[in-house]
Amino acid sequence: MKRWYRILSAALRAPRLFYLGVALGILAWTTFGAVARAQTASDISLAAVHVTQAVYGEPLILGKDTVVRAVVGYTGADATEVRVTVEFDGKTFAETALAQGKETAIDVFVGAPQNFQTQTINVRVDALNATADVDLANNAQTLTLPMVKPNETIRGYFLPVDWTAEQRARYNFDTKFPEFVQENLNFLRGVYPLSKEQITLDYTLAPHMLAPNEKRLVDNQGETDGQAMHLLYATIALAARRLKSDASLIVGVLPPGWYAAHGKRGALGMALRDVKGVVTGQYAPTDPTTSAHELAHIYWLYEDYDYAISPGRPFTWIDRSGYYVQERAPQEISDTKKIPTFLSSGDPDQSFWVDTRAYEYLMARFTINGNGQVSEPLILAATMANQIEPDGKNYPSDYAAGFQRFDPDQTVYVSVGAAGMRGGETLQARWYFDNQELFTDKQTLNAGSAWYAFALRDKSGLADGAYRVEIYLDGKLVKTSKFEVKSSQ
Numbered sequence: 065m066k067r068w069y070r071i072l073s074a075a076l077r078a079p080r081l082f083y084l085g086v087a088l089g090i091l092a093w094t095t096f097g098a099v100a101r102a103q104t105a106s107d108i109s110l111a112a113v114h115v116t117q118a119v120y121g122e123p124l125i126l127g128k129d130t131v132v133r134a135v136v137g138y139t140g141a142d143a144t145e146v147r148v149t150v151e152f153d154g155k156t157f158a159e160t161a162l163a164q165g166k167e168t169a170i171d172v173f174v175g176a177p178q179n180f181q182t183q184t185i186n187v188r189v190d191a192l193n194a195t196a197d198v199d200l201a202n203n204a205q206t207l208t209l210p211m212v213k214p215n216e217t218i219r220g221y222f223l224p225v226d227w228t229a230e231q232r233a234r235y236n237f238d239t240k241f242p243e244f245v246q247e248n249l250n251f252l253r254g255v256y257p258l259s260k261e262q263i264t265l266d267y268t269l270a271p272h273m274l275a276p277n278e279k280r281l282v283d284n285q286g287e288t289d290g291q292a293m294h295l296l297y298a299t300i301a302l303a304a305r306r307l308k309s310d311a312s313l314i315v316g317v318l319p320p321g322w323y324a325a326h327g328k329r330g331a332l333g334m335a336l337r338d339v340k341g342v343v344t345g346q347y348a349p350t351d352p353t354t355s356a357h358e359l360a361h362i363y364w365l366y367e368d369y370d371y372a373i374s375p376g377r378p379f380t381w382i383d384r385s386g387y388y389v390q391e392r393a394p395q396e397i398s399d400t401k402k403i404p405t406f407l408s409s410g411d412p413d414q415s416f417w418v419d420t421r422a423y424e425y426l427m428a429r430f431t432i433n434g435n436g437q438v439s440e441p442l443i444l445a446a447t448m449a450n451q452i453e454p455d456g457k458n459y460p461s462d463y464a465a466g467f468q469r470f471d472p473d474q475t476v477y478v479s480v481g482a483a484g485m486r487g488g489e490t491l492q493a494r495w496y497f498d499n500q501e502l503f504t505d506k507q508t509l510n511a512g513s514a515w516y517a518f519a520l521r522d523k524s525g526l527a528d529g530a531y532r533v534e535i536y537l538d539g540k541l542v543k544t545s546k547f548e549v550k551s552s553q
């Protein structure tokens with residue numbers, strides 16, 4: 065379920081102006097300081113390269129839009145024109161831009177890779193003014209990135225539910241609803257590890273109206289009415305499948321305020337655990353993330369908010385920078401810039417992105433459970449869970465994946481998604497509490513793709529604090545997953 069998080073947004077806005085002021089100050093200082101050494105020989109260099117589809121440092125997904133970010137350094141005064149050239153997936157791309165100072169990010173959009181193989185990516189930067197570059201040895205980098213071909217299809221259908229003629233007029237529905245669907249599609253294609261062809265959305269403008277017994281979500285005591293809830297999901301599923309029989313995901317879009325009017329204050333969207341493929345979300349034209357959030361529950365991910373402790377935690381912050389390629393929007397994090405995951409609470413003042421936990425888990429699930437492929441042996445994910453599937457399946461159970469905080473008496477699981485193994489490799493899990501190693505466990509891998517699980521438990525209860533588990537493949541560290549032990553209130 066997606067919930068609202070209410071904050072005093074004015075308190076958050078003030079610091080942004082302050083940082084802008086600091087940034088301008090630094091810029092002015094750099095320009096001024098550079099004048100003194102204007103006559104010395106200057107150099108262009110390629111400081112770093114990031115090849116990104118959603119999250120930095122992940123394998124490439126076949127058919128998913130990609131950006132190559134070249135970080136260019138320039139020692140000269142002022143700015144100089146450079147050309148960044150990228151060889152990617154058998155094609156060459158170039159971008160011309162101004163470089164100034166130690167780090168100028170130049171983004172080259174290279175489309176979606178179509179050749180399924182471990183990719184070699186060549187990136188170089190050249191000065192357009194020959195006098196701007198004394199050292200040509202530091203202008204190029206080559207990256208090698210494995211590829212993943214997940215096998216999962218999301219055919220979403222957006223069905224407006226219970227909209228009155230008056231509400232449709234008030235929200236300019238016929239114009240705004242198609243835009244809302246398109247923004248949801250962009251966001252899904254941005255944050256899910258699938259090709260753009262694997263995610264499509266369709267919709268109707270004709271609302272499906274509910275009968276009175278289909279919208280009684282709570283009884284007279286304010287308790288959830290499970291039977292009415294199932295009637296609601298059944299009628300949405302039937303109505304949508306009549307219009308789009310091959311839909312794998314049906315999103316019932318309710319008018320603003322609908323949940324509160326029907327006893328579910330604070331809800332933004334809902335997925336019933338025993339009704340797969342149907343979710344509901346309230347229409348929020350500025351928030352295109354509800355379908356991604358509810359859909360993640362269909363793939364068994366848990367929430368990234370936690371109100372079972374005090375104070376409650378509305379957000380999980382992304383752990384690594386990323387890129388919203390479809391919107392050409394970098395998702396850079398720093399000490400002063402935090403971005404919540406889309407599995408956090410909703411908040412009209414935030415934009416959301418995806419972290420390594422959710423992205424890697426979904427990639428592993430779509431590849432291992434769906435018989436996808438990898439271009440070389442890969443550990444795709446080490447997903448924390450409070451329960452795993454029995455009979456050697458070993459992947460996180462429903463609503464158990466991506467768990468972050470465990471009670472002291474809970475068993476802590478890590479499900480490791482191993483794809484395309486040759487067989488005979490050693491997978492090792494090293495558990496740490498507060499940087500102190502607790503114990504080590506190992507398993508030998510079979511050929512092919514499968515999930516492997518390791519567990520941590522203590523009969524007398526795990527101590528409160530910060531933990532991590534490191535996963536090694538044949539002695540090489542390949543994943544680190546963090547978690548916390550702390551009692552619920």
Ligand SMILES: [Zn+2]
Pocket residue numbers: 065066067357358361367
């Ligand atoms: Zn949720």
